[in-house]
Amino acid sequence: xxxxxxxxxxxxxxxxxxxxxxxxxxxxxxxxxxxxxxxxxxxxxxxxxxxxxxxxxxxxxxxxxxxxxxxxxxxxxxxxxxxxxxxxxxxxxxxxxxxxxxxxxxxxxxxxxxxxxxxxxxxxxxxxxxxxxxxxxxxxxxxxxxxxxxxxxxxxxxxxxxxxxxxxxxxxxxxxxxx
Amino acid sequence: xxxxxxxxxxxxxxxxxxxxxxxxxxxxxxxxxxxxxxxxxxxxxxxxxxxxxxxxxxxxxxxxxxxxxxxxxxxxxxxxxxxxxxxxxxxxxxxxxxxxxxxxxxxxxxxxxxxxxxxxxxxxxxxxxxxxxxxxxxxxxxxxxxxxxxxxxxxxxxxxxxxxxxxxxxxxxxxxxxx
DNA sequence: AACTAATATGCACATTAGTGCATAATACAT
DNA sequence: ATGTATTATGCACTAATGTGCATATTAGTT
Numbered sequence: 001x002x003x004x005x006x007x008x009x010x011x012x013x014x015x016x017x018x019x020x021x022x023x024x025x026x027x028x029x030x031x032x033x034x035x036x037x038x039x040x041x042x043x044x045x046x047x048x049x050x051x052x053x054x055x056x057x058x059x060x061x062x063x064x065x066x067x068x069x070x071x072x073x074x075x076x077x078x079x080x081x082x083x084x085x086x087x088x089x090x091x092x093x094x095x096x097x098x099x100x101x102x103x104x105x106x107x108x109x110x111x112x113x114x115x116x117x118x119x120x121x122x123x124x125x126x127x128x129x130x131x132x133x134x135x136x137x138x139x140x141x142x143x144x145x146x147x148x149x150x151x152x153x154x155x156x157x158x159x160x161x162x163x164x165x166x167x168x169x170x171x172x173x174x175x176x177x178x179x
Numbered sequence: 180x181x182x183x184x185x186x187x188x189x190x191x192x193x194x195x196x197x198x199x200x201x202x203x204x205x206x207x208x209x210x211x212x213x214x215x216x217x218x219x220x221x222x223x224x225x226x227x228x229x230x231x232x233x234x235x236x237x238x239x240x241x242x243x244x245x246x247x248x249x250x251x252x253x254x255x256x257x258x259x260x261x262x263x264x265x266x267x268x269x270x271x272x273x274x275x276x277x278x279x280x281x282x283x284x285x286x287x288x289x290x291x292x293x294x295x296x297x298x299x300x301x302x303x304x305x306x307x308x309x310x311x312x313x314x315x316x317x318x319x320x321x322x323x324x325x326x327x328x329x330x331x332x333x334x335x336x337x338x339x340x341x342x343x344x345x346x347x348x349x350x351x352x353x354x355x356x357x358x
Numbered sequence: 359a360a361c362t363a364a365t366a367t368g369c370a371c372a373t374t375a376g377t378g379c380a381t382a383a384t385a386c387a388t
Numbered sequence: 389a390t391g392t393a394t395t396a397t398g399c400a401c402t403a404a405t406g407t408g409c410a411t412a413t414t415a416g417t418t
Contacts, residue, residue, distance in 0.1 A: 001373085001374085002272070002274050002277065003375095005274075005277070009281040009284065012283070012284055017396075018397065018398085019395065019396050019397075028280075029280055030271075031271065031276075032271060032272075032273050032276035032280055033271065034270050034271050034272060035375090036377095037396095037397090037398095038375090038377090039375065041398055042375095042398085045398090060395090060396085061383095062382090062383055062384055062395090063382075063383055063384070063395050063396060064383085064395075064396040064397055065396080065397090066395090066396070067396085076284070079281070080285075080286075083281070083285040083286055083289065084286060084289050086293060086296070087273075088274065089297070089300055090271070090273045090274075091272070091405090092210065092211060092213050092269070093181070093211075093269055093270070094211050094212065094266075094269045095181050095184075095266040097210075097211035097212075097331045097335075098181065098185050098188065098212050099262060099266065100211075100328070100330050100331040101188065101207075101208055101211055101327060102188040102191070102262070103326065104322075104324035105188065105191055105255070105258050105262065106262040106327075107262055107263060110262065111262070114265060118266065121268055144282060145282055147282065147352075147356050148279045148281070148282020148283065148285075148356075149279070149280050149282070151279050151282075151349050151352050152279040154348075154349075154352075155276065155345045155346075155348075155349060158341065158344075158345050159341060159342065162337065163338065166333075166334045166338060167334075169333075170333075170334060174330065177323060177326050177327075196366075197366075197367065197368085198365065198367075201366095215405080216366095216367090216368095217368075217369090218406085220367065220368055220369095221369095224368090240413095241365090241413050241414055242365050242366060242412075242413055242414070243365075243366040243367055243413080244367090245365090245366070246366085246367075270375090359418100360417100360418085361416105361417080361418075362415100363415085363416080364413100364414085364415085364416100366412085367410100367411085368410085368411090369408105369409085370408090370409085370410105371406100371409105372406080372408100373404100373405080373407095374403100374404080374406090375404070375405085376403070376404085377400100377401085377402075378399105378400090379399085379400085379401105380400105381397085382395100382396085383395085383396100384393100384395085385392100385393085385395105386391105386392085386393085386394105387391085388389100388391080
C-alpha cells in the first residue's frame with residue numbers, strides 16, 4: 001500500500017492535482033516508486049474517501065477544471081506511522097536475466113541486442129539523474145528534506161553506473177561464448 | 180506473463196513437480212524472477228490447460244502424490260517466441276528510497292536501522308550467490324547453458340556488492356545530517 | 359506427549375497493477 | 389484541413405500478486 005504513502009509524501013511538499021502528481025511519478029519520486037496516471041487518480045479517490053486528503057475543484061476555462069488535493073492531519077499521521085514500519089525487499093522481476101539464465105533456449109544475437117538496448121536505457125536514466133543532481137543539488141545549501149532526496153539520488157546514480165558496467169561486461173561474455 | 184515462461188524454462192532442464200519448481204523459485208531462477216508456491220501451482224494449472232505442459236501423477240506412500248510436469252513441443256515454441264520479444268525494464272518499487280526521499284517526515288533513527296537491516300539482507304544475498312558460484316561454476320568446464328547462468332549470477336554478485344556499498348554510504352551521509 | 363520441519367498440493371479472497379478507452383479544449387506545426 | 393502535443397480527469401476490464409487457510413503423512417526434536 002505504499003503508493004498511498006508515496007502520494008501523501010508528495011502532498012506534504014505542496015497541494016497538487018492528479019495531473020501534477022502523475023508528472024511527479026514520471027520524474028522525481030517515480031525513480032523510486034513507479035505508478036501510472038490511472039493508478040494515481042484511483043488512489044487519490046481512495047485517499048479522499050478515507051479523509052487523508054481534501055480535494056477542491058479550481059475552475060479553469062478552456063480545459064478541464066483542476067482538482068487540487070491537500071494532505072490532512074490524519075494523512076500526516078499515516079505518513080509518520082508508515083515511516084516506523086519495516087520496509088520490504090523490492091521484488092525482483094527481470095526478464096532479461098531470466099533470458100540469460102535460459103541461454104540454451106534463446107537466440108543469442110537477439111539477446112545481445114536486448115542487452116544493448118537495456119544498457120542504453122540505463123545510460124539515459126543515469127544522464128537524467130546526473131542532470132537533476134547538477135541542476136538542483138550541486139553547490140547549493142540544502143535543507144534536510146533536500147539532503148534526503150540527494151542521498152536517494154546518489155544511490156540511484158551509483159546503481160545505474162554499476163548496472164551499465166555489468167551489462168557491458170555481460171555483452172562481452174556473451175560474445176566470447178558465441179565466438 | 181513471464182512467470183509462465185520462467186516455469187517453462189525450468190522445465191526445459193528436466194520434468195519437475197510444483198514443489199520442485201517452488202523450491203527452484205526460492206533459489207536459482209528466483210534470484211531473477213520471484214514467485215511464491217501458490218503462484219507456481221496456479222500458473223502450472225494454466226499451462227496444463229493451454230497444453231504447454233503435460234502432467235502425470237506419480238504415486239507415493241505416506242505423503243501426497245507428486246504431479247510431475249513435462250514441457251510439450253508447444254511449450255518449447257512459446258519459450259522460443261518469448262526469447263525474441265523485447266524485455267521490459269523491471270519496475271522500480273523501493274519503500275526505503277521513498278523514505279529517504281521523504282526524510283523530513285520520517286524518524287531518522289528508525290530509518291538508519293532500516294537501512295542497516297537492508298544492508299544485512301543484501302550481504303546475505305551476496306554470500307548466497309558467492310557460495311553458488313564457488314560450488315557450481317568456479318574452475319569447472321561449463322556448457323553454454325551454464326555459462327548463461329554464470330553471467331546472470333555474476334551480474335547479481337556485482338550488483339549486490341554495489342548496493343551494499345551504496346547503503347553503507349547512505350548511513351554515513353544520514354549520520355552527517357543527524358549529527 | 360507435543361511441537362516443528364519437510365514433503366506435497368491447492369482454493370478463496372483481497373489487493374495491486376496494467377491496458378485500453380473516453381472526454382474536451384487549446385496551441386502549434388505540417 | 390489534419391495531425392499531434394499538452395492540459396486534465398477518470399472508468400471498465402483484465403491480469404498479476406499477496407494473504408490466509410486447508411489437508412495429509414513422516415521424521416525428528418524438546
